[in-house]
Amino acid sequence: MAGTSETPPLITVGAHGATGPTGGGHHGVPTNKRVKRLTGVDRIVVALMVAVPLLLTTIFVILPAIATVALSFTSWNGIGDFSRIKWIGLKNYTDVVTIYPAFWPAVWHNVIWLLVLFLVATPAGVFLAVLIDKGLRGSRFYQTALYMPVVLSLALIAFIWQLQFSQDYGFLNTVLQKVGLIDQPIDFFGNPSYNLWAALIATSWRHIGYIMLLYLAGLKGVDTSLREAAQVDGANEVQTFFRIVFPVMRPINVIVFVITVIESLRAFDLVWVINKGRNGLELLSALVTSNVVGEASRIGFGSALATMMLVISLVFIVIYLTTVLREEDR
Numbered sequence: 001m002a003g004t005s006e007t008p009p010l011i012t013v014g015a016h017g018a019t020g021p022t023g024g025g026h027h028g029v030p031t032n033k034r035v036k037r038l039t040g041v042d043r044i045v046v047a048l049m050v051a052v053p054l055l056l057t058t059i060f061v062i063l064p065a066i067a068t069v070a071l072s073f074t075s076w077n078g079i080g081d082f083s084r085i086k087w088i089g090l091k092n093y094t095d096v097v098t099i100y101p102a103f104w105p106a107v108w109h110n111v112i113w114l115l116v117l118f119l120v121a122t123p124a125g126v127f128l129a130v131l132i133d134k135g136l137r138g139s140r141f142y143q144t145a146l147y148m149p150v151v152l153s154l155a156l157i158a159f160i161w162q163l164q165f166s167q168d169y170g171f172l173n174t175v176l177q178k179v180g181l182i183d184q185p186i187d188f189f190g191n192p193s194y195n196l197w198a199a200l201i202a203t204s205w206r207h208i209g210y211i212m213l214l215y216l217a218g219l220k221g222v223d224t225s226l227r228e229a230a231q232v233d234g235a236n237e238v239q240t241f242f243r244i245v246f247p248v249m250r251p252i253n254v255i256v257f258v259i260t261v262i263e264s265l266r267a268f269d270l271v272w273v274i275n276k277g278r279n280g281l282e283l284l285s286a287l288v289t290s291n292v293v294g295e296a297s298r299i300g301f302g303s304a305l306a307t308m309m310l311v312i313s314l315v316f317i318v319i320y321l322t323t324v325l326r327e328e329d330r
Helices: 040-071 091-098 103-133 139-151 154-165 171-178 195-220 224-232 237-248 250-265 269-275 284-292 299-329
Strands: 011-014 017-021
Touching: 040 299, 091 299, 103 139, 103 195, 103 250, 103 284, 139 195, 154 171, 154 195, 154 269, 195 250, 195 269, 224 237, 237 250, 250 299, 269 284, 284 299
Parallel strands: none
Antiparallel strands: 011 017
């Protein structure tokens, strides 16, 4: 009617966008559901985001891995064309385990490396994560300080600890001489009786911070009601951690285990900077490099060593992926 004002119907806006008038129909239910189709530009961008990483991974990871496995059955010094490659079957593998004197010491050193990281450095990282999770005063400072070595490369860590263990001006030798524990400075990185343990101290310094960060993230995700229920039942903090918290963090535990195994296998930078993986610091990763790019340049022999490392790593990677997929299914 003329002279009267008609109030327009109200439109409600919810989480799904604008809906119909409030006066009737389906309250709070969208009336128009439009699916936005990808434009041509969007499809190109998505295709590039998938294709470029896949291409780079294929070129720099998958193809070299396949080539390494194939070359492990051949004899080739890397000089000349591919026509000089000679197929010798499993000879490289038999030579590695039977007549290569550095192989079994390297295996033993890798086992020691794994045991120290798993039985010493990893529990230390877990312990520090539990302490920081309690919200101690200055916990952010401690968290940053302990994580700092993780962002450093192992090569740089080797240089840092060379300053600590140096025979001429190292901090440790200076302290030991000042307190009268030694008369002559010790060559920690040059003496095969000490250099493996000195290198393990350096790598543990980095590994502890890495484990601390992983477990700290896992502890933040544990339901507080579980701890409260344990306290009601009379459990102390140690019992609560090992019987409630630690089992709940099973996915983190598997990740830490796999990372520790892989770290013990790929410990190359540290020993190579110290003495190129010789004189008591033989490791499988150093043997691969010394055979492939060293003076001998035995591509096939070094590829056999690399393939062994690849197989060992794949075993634990499969364990990790299987655990992750099972957790997702649950």
